[in-house]
Amino acid sequence: MLIILKRVFRTAWQGLIRNSWLSIACITMLTISLMILGTILIFNNVSNELVGILEEKMDISIYFKREVPEEDILKIRDELIGNEKIAKIEYISQEEALAIFEERSSRNPTIMRALEELGENPLAAFLSIKAKDTAYYSEIIDEVNSSAFKDKLMTVDLAENQRVIERISALSTGIKLGSFLMIIVAALLSILISFNTIRMAIYSLRGEIEIMKLVGASNWFVRGPFLLEGALYGLFASFIAIVILMPMVMWISPKVQSFISEISINSYFWSHFWYIFGIQAVFGMALGVIAGFWAMNRYLKV
Amino acid sequence: MSLVYFKNVSKAYNGSLILDNVTFKIDPGEFASLVGRSGVGKTTLLKMLLKEESPTKGRIFFNDKDINKLKNQEIALLRRKIGMVFQDFKLLTHKTAYENVAFAMEVAGYPERMIEKDAPELLKLVNLEGRANNFPYQLSAGEKQRVVIARVLAQRPELILADEPTGDLDPINTWEIIKLLTKINELGTAIILATHNKEVINTLGRRVISLDGGKIIRDEEEGRYLI
Numbered sequence: 001m002l003i004i005l006k007r008v009f010r011t012a013w014q015g016l017i018r019n020s021w022l023s024i025a026c027i028t029m030l031t032i033s034l035m036i037l038g039t040i041l042i043f044n045n046v047s048n049e050l051v052g053i054l055e056e057k058m059d060i061s062i063y064f065k066r067e068v069p070e071e072d073i074l075k076i077r078d079e080l081i082g083n084e085k086i087a088k089i090e091y092i093s094q095e096e097a098l099a100i101f102e103e104r105s106s107r108n109p110t111i112m113r114a115l116e117e118l119g120e121n122p123l124a125a126f127l128s129i130k131a132k133d134t135a136y137y138s139e140i141i142d143e144v145n146s147s148a149f150k151d152k153l154m155t156v157d158l159a160e161n162q163r164v165i166e167r168i169s170a171l172s173t174g175i176k177l178g179s180f181l182m183i184i185v186a187a188l189l190s191i192l193i194s195f196n197t198i199r200m201a202i203y204s205l206r207g208e209i210e211i212m213k214l215v216g217a218s219n220w221f222v223r224g225p226f227l228l229e230g231a232l233y234g235l236f237a238s239f240i241a242i243v244i245l246m247p248m249v250m251w252i253s254p255k256v257q258s259f260i261s262e263i264s265i266n267s268y269f270w271s272h273f274w275y276i277f278g279i280q281a282v283f284g285m286a287l288g289v290i291a292g293f294w295a296m297n298r299y300l301k302v
Numbered sequence: 303m304s305l306v307y308f309k310n311v312s313k314a315y316n317g318s319l320i321l322d323n324v325t326f327k328i329d330p331g332e333f334a335s336l337v338g339r340s341g342v343g344k345t346t347l348l349k350m351l352l353k354e355e356s357p358t359k360g361r362i363f364f365n366d367k368d369i370n371k372l373k374n375q376e377i378a379l380l381r382r383k384i385g386m387v388f389q390d391f392k393l394l395t396h397k398t399a400y401e402n403v404a405f406a407m408e409v410a411g412y413p414e415r416m417i418e419k420d421a422p423e424l425l426k427l428v429n430l431e432g433r434a435n436n437f438p439y440q441l442s443a444g445e446k447q448r449v450v451i452a453r454v455l456a457q458r459p460e461l462i463l464a465d466e467p468t469g470d471l472d473p474i475n476t477w478e479i480i481k482l483l484t485k486i487n488e489l490g491t492a493i494i495l496a497t498h499n500k501e502v503i504n505t506l507g508r509r510v511i512s513l514d515g516g517k518i519i520r521d522e523e524e525g526r527y528l529i
Contacts, residue, residue, distance in 0.1 A: 007408050018396040213391045216350060216382035216457065217409045218375060302354060 004224075006260030011225035016232055022201045023233065029197040029289060030237035031244070034280045038245050040183050041276055042265060046256065047071040047179045049263050051172040060129040060137060062144060063154040067092070070125065076149050077127055083143070085136035090128040124154060134172055191287065198230060198291035206299040213302040223296055230292035234284030241284075242277045245269070303366060305330045305461055305492050306351065311360035312516075313346055320346050322516035328494060330460065333487045336496040337501050337527055338513035344496035347513075348463045351494075352384060353377045364470070365460070385454030387483075389466035391446040393438040399425060399449045400434040407457040424452040428482065444475030451482050461492045468499055476502065500527040519528050 016023045070093065077089050092100070098121045105111040115122075115135050131137050144150070202209075205226075212222045246269075253266035269276065306328035313321040320343040328334055336344045350362055353369055362369045364380060372380060379409040384394075404423040412420075425434050428448035438446055441484050445466060454462055464483060468476035480502055485492045497503065503510055503526065510525025511518055520528065 003414060014401075015396065105458055207392075208394050208396070211394055212356070212405070212409070213378075214381060214386060214392065215406050215453070216378050216380075218378045221378075221409060 004221075008224040008228055012228035012232060015225060015229045017199075019205070022204065023229075026194075026197050026201050026230075026233045026288075027237045027240070029285050030194050030233055031160075031240045033194045033287065034234075034237050034241035034284050035244060036186045036190045037283055038241055038276055038280055039177075040186050040279070041279060042249070042269065042271075043249065044179050044183065045177045045268050045272075046263055046265060049268075050260065051175055053262050054172055055134050058130075058134060058137065060131075060140060060144075061243055062127045063124045064126060064152055065154060066124055068125075068152045070235045072149075072152065073125055073127065076152075079126070080129065083140070085131055085140055088130040092126050092128060094121050094123055094125045097121075097125060098277070132169075169219075194287045195291045195294070198233070198288065199295040202226065202292060202295035202299065209296065209299040210302050213300065219300050221301060223293070226292050226296055227289050230288030231285040232288070234288035235281060237288075238277065238284040240282040241280055245276075304328060304363075305332070306494070307366075308347070309361045309363070311357045311362060313343065313345075313350065313355065315359045319516055321513075322512075324516075324518055325360075326511055326521060328461070328492055328516060331487070331490050331492050333484070333493045333495070333506070333507065334509040334511060334514060334523075335506065336500060336501055336511050339498065341356060342513045343516055344513060345465055348386070348465050348494065348496055351461075352381060352386060354393055378409075382457055383460050385457045385459035387447070387450050387454060387464040387467040388431040389469040390523060391443075391450050392436070393449055393453075395438050398437055399430060399441065399445075400437050400450075402438075402449055403452045403456045408452045410457060413514060419424045419454065421452075421456065422437075424455050427455070428452045430465060430467075442474070442475075443470050444478065447471060447479050448482070449474070451479070451486075455486065459491060459496065462486065462495075464493060464495045466497055467495070468497065468502065480506070485510075498527075503527040 074091060080086055080089055101123060102112070102115070106117075129140060131140055140284050144153070209222055209226075213219075249269040250267055251263060253269075256265055258265055304327040308324050308326050310320060311324045312319065313430055324347070336347065338344055346355060350357055351364065351369070353372065356370060364384070367380075369380065386512070388422060394405060403424055404417045407417045407421065422431065422434060425431055428451055430445060430448055433441060433445060433449075438449070439465065441449065447470075450467075459470075462483070467483070468479055471479065476499070483493055483495065505523050509523050510520070510527070512520040512525070512528065
């Protein structure tokens with residue numbers, strides 16, 4: 001067994017070195033495929049993070065009329081907690097709302113002065129609601145608008161929120177769907193490119209395969225080195241792909257961060273370096289082996 | 303027991319009959335030549351023995367085993383017992399002369415030490431000891447054919463099929479190859495030589511099976527090229 005493995009490895013290595021142009025062509029194509037894969041992995045993470053950030057920032061604030069007593073609001077809160085679409089409800093009293101507002105406006109002396117002149121707390125108490133899914137926000141708003149306590153609300157804010165919520169919800173669904181479609185298209189494209197290149201490589205070696213068979217080699221004796229060669233193509237391609245991705249990530253990361261400060265491609269790349277490289281290597285080797293296996297079968301029928 | 307037995311074998315391609323009800327036997331250690339014009343079906347006949355092709359009708363036996371009933375793994379074993387010398391050499395182009403010979407031994411599962419000992423000796427036997435590390439493109443036609451013979455010998459076959467082995471060679475190399483084949487035959491390996499080289503056949507003075515129109519028209523023990 002060890003002798004067979006040694007022979008398979010030696011033949012595969014010879015094939016890789018001696019058919020250097022063919023090997024370079026296959027490794028180049030696989031590298032392109034794996035770079036597409038690596039980019040998809042990174043993009044997928046960026047889009048997930050973006051959706052997460054948007055979703056995290058989303059909430060509905062139900063403002064109550066100033067005359068509504070606190071115990072009524074708390075009763076409404078307890079009622080809403082039972083709603084299965086709602087993940088979290090937070091009650092913000094008039095005093096708390098003022099404290100938050102003062103903190104946010106502390107650097108704006110005009111607002112602070114206006115607040116002092118008013119002499120009383122102009123802010124309303126509110127319930128801050130986070131839904132279990134962004135798609136639920138508009139439904140929750142509809143339910144609140146048609147609820148028994150709708151007269152106690154300052155409903156104008158809800159209507160405005162609804163439009164924003166709908167847009168963000170559509171955007172996050174769009175990003176998820178878009179990145180999914182991109183993964184499918186890019187994966188298919190890369191598989192097609194690699195498959196065809198390896199198929200052509202095997203086609204050019206069909207004479208050798210025929211000779212091996214005529215000398216009495218079994219199908220697996222012929223196949224083994226070719227499959228291992230395919231796996232080696234994939235492994236080398238994944239090394240090259242990750243090395244090329246490094247400067248690309250370092251170049252693009254600050255550009256993305258200048259738009260969305262919370263997203264750092266660079267830190268994602270380095271914290272997930274082995275994950276990305278591992279997926280690339282496994283995918284590349286699998287592509288090389290499967291494409292080789294599939295392309296060879298026809299020529300083994302000698 | 304005969305080594306090879308073609309029993310009423312016919313072969314047709316797209317309805318056109320190439321071999322028509324051919325029957326003959328080859329004994330172990332025999333040297334027989336198949337002669338006939340190009341396209342008469344000599345190569346087809348040899349390909350059927352290697353199970354590269356299947357007969358349209360009839361049966362082919364090797365060591366009393368029906369070749370058509372062999373499974374994939376058994377076909378590989380059959381091919382290790384039958385060495386083939388081709389007109390176009392069929393050497394592995396990315397392997398050196400030594401590696402081509404070693405490959406046949408690896409296929410047969412010989413241990414590394416035996417390969418390292420035997421392969422250079424076989425190359426020496428065909429006068430190629432200095433060319434072991436040359437690739438086929440670095441060898442002349444005669445040298446390539448001698449590598450093929452060394453490869454065939456590495457298989458230790460019971461039968462060698464030689465399909466126009468001298469077709470691409472000059473007269474000197476032609477006679478060297480024929481001499482090698484007769485020497486191998488004298489050591490006990492049966493040989494079927496397909497050729498249309500009249501001079502070679504007439505000089506050999508061995509059994510000659512003449513094909514014409516898809517049929518065997520003559521089968522003589524010490525035959526001559528008479529087509």
